[in-house]
Amino acid sequence: MVKNSIRVYARLKPEIDKISTMNYQVHRRRRKHFDEDFLVISAPQKSTEYIDNRPESWNFSFRQIFDVTVGQEDVFINVARPVIISLFDGYNGTVFAYGQTGSGKTYSTTGDLKKFDHCSGILPRTIRNIFEIIKNNSNISYTVELSYLEIYNENGYDLLDQKQRQVTSRLEDLPRVEIHEDELGTLHLKNLGIHRVKNEQEAMDLLFIGETNRITSETPMNPRSSRSHCIFTIILSSKKLNCNNSFNRAKMHLVDLAGSERVYKCAITGTILTEAKYINLSLHYLEQVIVCLGQENTSHIPYRNSLLTAILRDSLGGNCITNMLANLSISAFNLEETISTCRFAQRVALIRNDVKLILKKEMKTEMDLLKVENDELRKRIDELNGQLESQRSAERNVDYYKDLVLQRDKEISLLNSNKTKITEDKIIETDKLKLSEIIEKCIVDIFPDDQYEDGKNYSINNIIKNNYYPLRILYHDTNFDSISLTESHFDRIEVQKELLNNELSLDLQTNSCTTGMSEETFTNTVDTHMNKLISQNKFIKNNVSISPVDHQKSNSDSPKISFRTPRILRQLFGMEKKSLRPLSTPNTSTKIFKSFDDEKLISRDSESELMNLRKFTGDKKINFYKNLIDKKIRQSENKQKPMESHSDKNFIHQLLLTGDPEVDKEIIKLCKAKYLR
Ligand SMILES: Nc1ncnc2c1ncn2[C@@H]1O[C@H](COP(=O)(O)OP(=O)(O)OP(=O)(O)O)[C@@H](O)[C@H]1O
Known part of the structure; x- marks a missing residue:
């Protein structure tokens, strides 16, 4: 106990x-443990007319005097802050x-x-400061409870009793706060609500409600x-986390x-006068208590004379660290009251409180603190559970993404292989296109338009159908014997040409099934027809009808060959007129088949050899072609010139015409590598 x-x-x-200000001075004196301030008030000038025994000046000592210029923050720091610190140490304070x-x-x-922050007084600053300290002490669990009592005309009322204040307009109808003292001498206030607050905002809200409910009046x-x-009480309970025996509970008024x-x-009159009487009476009782406390060997302190002194019993002479702020008016008009207040303050300064640490073990409060601790632990558990769950879900995600990556890898490799295939197919398509161009050029070599000299009737069905393979392919309709090349035929040729370009390998396959022939027959027939073509070359050159029947009929209904015929032909054969080469020698076709001369596999006499050739499949066929191609290379090397002639191209063409999709690719690869530059 201290x-x-x-x-x-x-x-x-x-x-x-300023004129009516009393004459005063503030002095500071240094003492051993603390500074002391003195307020020296000089009396106004004495009357000379009568004897005036009043002192000429008054000297009052204070722990500190806040002059008119001192702001709210300084007052709070010096007056209230030390009490707050003691409160956290477990001491009561007032x-x-x-x-x-x-x-x-x-x-x-x-x-x-309602005004700016610098105007707020000790109370809101205390609330703020308490919650700041709580925030910085995470290893201690605190509970903060508030009550706000008003003593009006010697009756106590709960300023925070919102419900009662809303429904009842008359103060007399409100429940009054009553004092009860238990056998241990502890005071209990009935009808005074104690409100637990979790944060500064909740506490400030309650303070604001109390201030609104306070009774104020206009006085002179x-x-x-x-x-x-008004007594605003803050009850602070604290318990160190994970420490069973450290439990404090203290309050600050x-x-x-x-x-x-x-x-x-x-x-003043009326209600204000009545109020003033009650106020003065209770202050008188307070003064009595103070006086008694200041006297030594006083056995009885009259706390019970008023509600105010009863409630402030602990604060005055009891277990409490108490600071008093004497508010003084420096107006000359209030000189007497100021001196009276100072005298009261001097007496209060004599009171010595017995301060002891409060280490109470109140079941209810301890339970509250344990609840708070439990809440915090539960929160922590929830947090940890949340972390655990997110970790687990992250692990699940890892598995999921692993699977996804594997799946994507598979898809990528599939796409890559598809891409390679597409690229290969494209290359094959391009090669086919090139080859088809070569074939078309060969055809043009045989049918150059400047070889046609007259406009006589002409039928090329034999060349087309039987002798010249590519054209025979163009005309899959093998049933017609005589082709009269009318405009519609040329249109058809155009269409067929498209077919040839687009589905070359398929068409070749289909049409290669028609009858084969011997080289001799083929050569003779082609030569014959080519000679015919030479004699008939006017047919195209002069753009006249090639069918006498049609031509004759053309006088009436049948369509005539138009001027665009040669162009169509050129288009059909894929060449413009200027690029047409002179007529090949009549034995062009013979040359083509000469390339097969040395090939043992082909018998010149056997008409079915070509057919047999087509019957080869797979490796056999490839090998066969490889041999042929190698042979061609050797020939070409011997000639010391690249393989350029149409007969060479026709050779490739012939290979292709044998048509076998499987083999096709291989051949094209070979051809590409060796002949197409
Ligand atoms: N230090 C100060 N600085 C500026 N204004 C002040 C100061 N002290 C008091 N006032 C103003 O003086 C007026 C009266 O103050 P206040 O109401 O606090 O007096 P009071 O002692 O509480 O009076 P009452 O006992 O009648 O309630 C208020 O308008 C208040 O703003």
Whole structure:
């Protein structure tokens, strides 16, 4: 237990009217453990007319005097902050403001909540500071509870009883706060709600509600005079986490007393007068208690005389660290009241409280703290569970993505192989196209338009159908014996040409099934027809009809060969007129088949050899072609010139015409590598 004197501070309220300000001075004296301030008030000039025994000056000592220029923050730090620190150490504390009406008690205690931050008083700053400290102490679990009591005309009311205040308009109808004392001497306040708050905002909200419910009136001394004593109590319970025996519970009272009034000075009447009487009476009882506490060997302290003293019993002479703020008016008009307040303060300063650490084990509060601790632990468990779950889901995701990656890898390799295939197919297509161009050029070599000399009737069905293979393919219709080349035929040739280009390998396959022939027959027939063509070359050159029948009929209904015939032919054969080469020698076809001469596999006499050739399949066929191609290379090398002639091309063509999709690819590859540059 420590003996602790009540510390008394003074705050001087600034006066607007400087002329009427009393004559005062503030002095500071250094002492061993702390500084001490002195307020020296000089008496106004004495009257010379009569004897005046009043002292010429008054000297009052305070722990600290806050002059008119000192702001709210400094007052809070010096008056309330030490009590807050003690509260967290487990000591009860009280800060109370005392002074005459209008001297600035409410301003210092609460301040103006609606105005700027610098106007807020000790109370809101205390709330803020308490929650700041709580925030910085994560290893201790705290509970904060609040109550706000108003003592009006000696009756206690709960300022935070929102429901009652809403439904009942008359103060008399509200439930009154009553004091009960148990056998241990502990005070219990009935009908005073204790509100647990979790954060600063909740506490501030309650403070605001209490301030709104407070009774104020306009008086001659103060336009918003508090007509009651108000006690805002903060109960702080603390428990160190993971430590069973450390449990503290302490409370801090912040008291804004109603101001004393000199009734005769203000000429007040009615309710205000009644209120003033109650205020003065309760302050009188308070003074009595203070006086008794200041006297040594006093056995009885009259706490029970008033509700205010009963409630402040602990704060005055009990187990509490108490600081008092004496609010002083420096107006000359209030000289007496200021001196009275200072005297009261001097007496209070004599009181020595017995301060001891409160290590109570109240089941209910401890349970509350354990609940708080449990809540925090539960929160932690939830957090950890959340982390665990997210970790698990991350693991699941890893598996899922692994599968996905494998699947994608498969798809990519599939796509790659498809891509390669497509590229190969494209190459094959391109090669086929090139080959088909070569074939067409060969055809043009045989049918150059400048070889046609007259416009006689002409039928090329034998060349087309039997002798000249590519054209025979163009005309799959093997049934017609005589082709009269009318415009529609040429159109058909054009269409067929498209077919040849697009589905060459298929068409070749299909049409290669027609009858084969011997080289001799083929050569003779082609030569014959080519000679015919030479004699008939006017047919195309002069753009006349090639069918006498049609031509004759053309006088009436049948269509004539148009001027575009040679062009169509050229288109058909894939060459423009200027690029046409001179007529090949009549034995062109013979040359073509000469290339097969040395090939043992082909018998010149056997008409069915070509057919036999087509019957080869797979490797046999490829080997066969390989041999042929190699042979061709040798021939070409012997000639010391690249393989350019149409007969060479026709040789390739012949290979192709044998048509076998499987073999086709291989052949094309070979051809491409060796002949197509
Ligand atoms: N230090 C100060 N600085 C500026 N204004 C002040 C100061 N002290 C008091 N006031 C102003 O003086 C007026 C009266 O102050 P306040 O209401 O706090 O007095 P009070 O002592 O609580 O009076 P009452 O006992 O009648 O309630 C208010 O308008 C308040 O803003």
